[in-house]
Amino acid sequence: MATPAQPRTTPDLARVTETLELLAPRWSVWALMTxxxxxxxxxxxxxxxxxxxxxxxxxxLRHLTDAGVVERTEYAPRHVTYGVTSRGAELLPVLASIAAWGDTYLEKGLVRNKKTGEMEPEQLPAAQHIEDALALIVPRHATAILWSLKARGGASAKTLAAEAMPGYGLTAVYKPLDRLVADGLVTASGAGNFQLSASGQGLAPVFQAVSAWAAGRPLAEAGAHPVWGQDLAPSQVRSGPWASTPTRLPAPTEPLAPAESSVGSALAATVPGRPAWKGGDLFSHQIPARPISPAGGPRR
Known part of the structure; x- marks a missing residue:
């Protein structure tokens, strides 16, 4: 039996899109985690x-304050502090889900281990994983298209245009679709149908967590999402991170000062089985511009 079509616009999808756009401006995640x-x-x-x-x-800081996740407290004209609100604190486990997806599915360069001499995937800060992941799913119509493909299991461009981009002509859907295919989140068949790749299917925990936070629900209930709550088949789970391209970061001559404030154990505690992030992890690399990566998987 075919999966029934999703409503063109749902409160859940609208809230998720708005939340992702809240986090999307570059460096906002870094500021929040700091x-x-x-x-x-x-x-x-x-x-x-x-x-x-x-x-x-x-x-x-002003953007995050206006969004209600950061609080600006003025004690005196020259004594102002910035801290997370209760809603901001509840957002940290959501960031952990996004960081875990980026660490697992986004391609990584290879760097040489100074001790062993072996080439191994480079270790990137959690905030970098988050921002790189957001760069793939935040562009306009991307989330709606991913949503429709998850609900249907696959769809034609015509169906996606009608469901994810109402009010637009058929040709308008090809640009965001081509971008999602190039980024490795969607695959195209010769018959003109599109479906989520393993990396796209792997976004389920991300959208579950974002949806729960946006609706004010406990994250413990996130797995019951009507669209993204289905378990992945074993063949849809990637066995390891992408590690097929040269390093995209120069080796820092001097490490940046470790942050006294980072998500650290707060993030790690929300991702069972993952190693804890240490205080210096957030600031362990210089920050380059995002390069255009070769095709083959989700790129940064």
Whole structure:
């Protein structure tokens, strides 16, 4: 029996899209994670994000404050702190889900282990995994298309245009579809049908967590999502991270100062079986611009 069509617009999908757009502006996740453990003054945040100028950091903090996940407390004209609100604290496990997906499914470069001399996948900060993952699923119509494909198991471009992009012509769906295929989240068959790849199917925990947070539900109930709550078949689970391209990060000459405030154990505790992130993990690499990666899997 064919899967019934999903409503063109649902409150759940709208809330998820809005939440992802909240996190999407570049460096916003880094700013949020920096103050996740305790409130900090601007002068304390700035050294932890040294690549951001004043004109870049202030807008991120203001954006997160306006969204209700960061609280700005003014004790005196020159004594202002930024800390996460209760809603911001509830968002941290959601970030853990996104980081886990990025660590598992996004391609990684190979770096040489200085001790063993062996080539191994580079270790990236959790915040980098999150921002790279968001760059793939936040572009307009991407989430709606992924949603429809998950609900149907597969669909034609015509069906996706009608369900995910109502009000647009058929040709408008090909640009976001081509991007999702190039990014490795969707596969295309010779018959003109599209379906989620293993990496696209792997987004289930991400959308479950985002949906629960956006609706104000406990994350313990996230697995019961009507669309993304289905378990993955063994063949749809990737066995390891992508590690087929040269390193995209230069080896830092000097490591950046470790952050006193990071998600650390708060994130790791929400991902059973994953190693705990240490305080320095968030700031262990220089931050490059995102390169265009070869085809073959989800790219950064």
């Amino acid at each position: 103050i996740s453990s305790k409130p900090l003054r601007y002068a304390e945040i700035k050294p932890r994000l040294p690549w951001l100028h004043d004109g870049q950091l202030h807008p991120r």
